[in-house]
Amino acid sequence: MNGNTILAAIHGRRSIRVYRPEPVGRAVLEELLFAAVQAPTPPVSGSSPWRLCVIEGAARLAAFGVRAKEYARIHQPPGQHWEWTERPGFEVFWNAPAAVIFCARSGHPEAAFDCCRAAQTLLIAAQGMGLGSCWVGAPLPWLTSPAVADELGLPGGHEASAVVLIGYPAEQPDGQPRPRPDVQWC
Template sequence: MEVLECINTKRSGRAYTDELISQETLHNLIELGTKASNGSGLESWGFVIMQDKAEIDSLSERTKQYLADNLEKYPYFHQYESWLTNPKFHVFNHANTVLVIYGNTESHWHVYDCSLAAGNIMLAAHSMGIGTCWIGFAEPILNTKEFKKKHGVPEEYELVSTLSMGYMKVALPSPKRKKPIIFNK
């Protein structure tokens, strides 16, 4: 897929087949992610690959419960309160692959670096027929000391992005966007 077509047709995918993404493909996507520009050449990213469906499902339920019980801490999630209490809602879109991107806080640029890496990964995945969706709900659980210790994430790394991933069940139409706001016309 040509790069402009990829950018013009990329959408957040939330309906995946049961086909598992191979480790080789995931490592390739991560390598493509790390081709992103990064501040001061520090390459401040680190990754966790999750493909244990039971763990992913459990994390979805824990996240929903935690957020529903603590909405006062997360006012930006109030609009999703009915989702959090819906037994059919799955934080990770029933994906069998979740990629978590952490940034080393010793670099001032870690959020930018990891966001650019996530963008590369999402576009490269789209070009391979793999859907991705940035999961904002995941931060309160996947950035805990408990989770990071279990997955070998050093203390100085903070969660920047969580992507649900999978081969797309159906092709999505191109996204429609408003005209960009240009302030100095």
């Protein structure tokens, strides 16, 4: 990718919530994950602050999504109400054919940030590769419950920290690109 292509990927990326049904091949997913882990990490994080997991299959993810939404509806955080848990039409996994879960090493102060940096890198790489993506926080309450982490085989000693949906886009949202920042030149 040259510089212009990278800028086009950054500015052109929008969250995709409608996906074509075809799966994303393993080789493509592996290329994406390889790109994601090129994100910078501080020395304190060591070589692998994360474990990467992939759930494949739109139908499987859709069924998990129903459970995740219901789990979050029942387990609202104290003093807060997740309105999306009762919003008709809100889907946790948006019928994507794949979800990448970045699991952060437990008890490590930097690992969750490392996962976010890798997830953001994944979004841009996906855009550059003609794939659609959406970062989703909605499944996290469910994915971080110990019984579900066990059921899905998420790695022990790690906690799901960032989730990105991947698939071929079936929409081109206009989105709301951010205006130029108001910079203070110091």
